[in-house]
Amino acid sequence: MVCVGAFYAMLLIGQWSMWFLLPIAMYALYRTFLQREYIASAVQARRILRVYPWQVLRTPESGIGQIPGAKLGDVWLAFPDPDRPERDVPIILHGHAGSVWWRRRLGRGYDNEKTRQVAEVWFAGDPRFAGVIAVPGPRRLFPLLPFAAPQSCAGGEKQASPEAVKRARRAGVRVAP
Template identity: 50%
Template sequence: MSPTCRMAWDDPATRRAWALLLICAALGQILWPAAWVALLAWYVSTSITWTLWLFFVPMAYTFYRTFLQWAYWRGAFRARRLLRQYPWQVHMELESGLGNIPGVGNGYAWLKFPNPEMPDQQVTMVMHSHVRSIWWGGRLGKRAKAERKAQVREIWSAGDPRFAAVIAVPGPRRLYVIHQRPSYNPGLPAEAHGAGLHALELARRAGVRVPDSGSVGT
């Protein structure tokens, strides 16, 4: 990461990491449907009913992954908007875990970041979606092996933890969009989380749902 980069997106390594994210989404859009069709064709060609159980689980999984691909595309383009508005910040040994804190379901990975406007306070962010979160979850939990936890000792983030951010390990690698639930959910009321007008406008430009400026006091 170059210290001269004003925004994360200005870093060539960041753009390469994002391009890889997009390539993986595109390949999944091709390969998972192809795998499902191939399994279906193989089953039909056998014409033996008892062999259905051999194909059911892999067919169900490939069918599921086919319809899950839209989430990979969505995550990639959300990441690009955030990377274009925020610089990378480096965090060392953030508090993290899997569940076991109020408001976080069992098995969901979470991280605590400093509040940008009140550094003495922390903001909890939860990995609500399992898309691309398995790698992170296996390293953020208290029971993770030491060598795995060492891989997330240093975490980069580009965004605002009160709304949404891209997190990564040094490189950057393993890009993942982590967000507060109202940030992208039109069914939930957007919250200011104590953010000032500039922070709200920045988040809005990054594609996050935030309250209207007129409803937030200065």
């Protein structure tokens, strides 16, 4: 709406206003397209939360790089495999706008105020397919969608039980037939 209003104001006021209002209109247009991604990830997170219950994990294993599929600066979290609880499945938090807060707190290897903020992580989902992570409180809900964790989703359906694949499909995750 701001974008349309800024363009309309440019037409009414004249050419001199273009230099002032054009950056505002461009930023509003950028945010409009970005908002579509936020809404899509929120819908997917809601689907996942309807199927999978929350699990509370105390200081989950995390790191920077050092796992297959991770680049040098990629931060990852490891969650227990639902079919084999003794085995962990790492999920890479690839860089995009929502992951900045998480990436600054995970994988550091030393104790400070920021790393204590993620001492307790809530996880809902199946780490082989998709999931949602959060910290206690009303903020910092972060969906771990298949595009955010390609190494765990690429072969996840091969290592999962048929019940786990059906459950992932109910949560709205696209799984190979």
